[in-house]
Amino acid sequence: MSPVRVLLVDDQELMRQGLRKLLAIEEDIEVVGEAADGEAALEVIGRIRPDVALVDARMPRMDGVELINRLTVEHPSVAAIVLSTFDEDEYVFGALRGGAAGYLLKDCTPDELVSAVVRASRGETVLSSVVAARLVANLRRAPARGTFPGQDLLSARELEVARMVAAGAANREIAARLFITEGTVKNHVSSVLRKLGLRDRTQLALHLTDR
Structure with a gap:
């Protein structure tokens, strides 16, 4: 290597x-x-x-x-x-x-x-x-609100997951609140990142809260 x-x-x-x-x-x-x-x-x-x-x-x-x-x-x-x-x-x-x-x-x-x-x-x-x-701390003080670029590309469930990520929630917490598996949460997060052209959860959180 x-x-x-x-x-x-x-x-x-x-x-x-x-x-x-x-x-x-x-x-x-x-x-x-x-x-x-x-x-x-x-x-x-x-x-x-x-x-x-x-x-x-x-x-x-x-x-x-x-x-x-x-x-x-x-x-x-x-x-x-x-x-x-x-x-x-x-x-x-x-x-x-x-x-x-x-x-x-x-x-x-x-x-x-x-x-x-x-x-x-x-x-x-x-x-x-x-x-x-x-x-x-900054993300928790400024939860995602309103619209953001690319929001129309997301399904309703993907939007829910994205907003929870932006609020600092871990996959386990998201899964419990939405009554889905952690694997499903990971799939939704991956789909959101791909659709919005973002690299990771940090960029996703900033993307949703920087309005």
């Missing part, structure tokens, strides 16, 4: 060097490039073809949120993970709504970072515990 190809995007050279040394010892990861800001990243990304981009949130010229929005449109195969000291809502929710595969804080452990890179390359969403807690 080929190693996960990683691009480091951070305006601090010392941070990039530290990340490169940390990841260099991992057999399953290869750092294929570095960039000091979003514009520089876009200039090299087509040539080095990374699987994952580790992106700082706050950078000159083009910050991490703007870069992630550009990557989602121009390089959708690249999984972007924000790695930042900042956990303000504008960065967290801006990045996730823009299509980020994850959001980690720079006080995470090396093992957490390595695991996040590998998982993101597989299409999983990776969030630090602090960010995950903030996301859930």
Whole structure:
């Protein structure tokens, strides 16, 4: 199996060097490039073809949120993970709504970072515990209401399931409330994601509550 190809995007050279040394010892990861800001990243990304981009949130010229929005449109195969000291809502929710595969804080452990890179390359969403807690709290404060793009594509049952996902309900809870099996819930969630063109439950929750 080929190693996960990683691009480091951070305006601090010392941070990039530290990340490169940390990841260099991992057999399953290869750092294929570095960039000091979003514009520089876009200039090299087509040539080095990374699987994952580790992106700082706050950078000159083009910050991490703007870069992630550009990557989602121009390089959708690249999984972007924000790695930042900042956990303000504008960065967290801006990045996730823009299509980020994850959001980690720079006080995470090396093992957490390595695991996040590998998982993101597989299409999983990776969030630090602090960010995950903030996301859930925000979704519970702002339950899905009204209409949203693509709602007309969903069946009545799929819409019920989607709204429960957006409220933070787990599959077991949804199954109990709707008197269906967890397998049926999983099928409905998969169908909703496919119809709306979303990657996972996190994007679905944000899609329904960001009205």
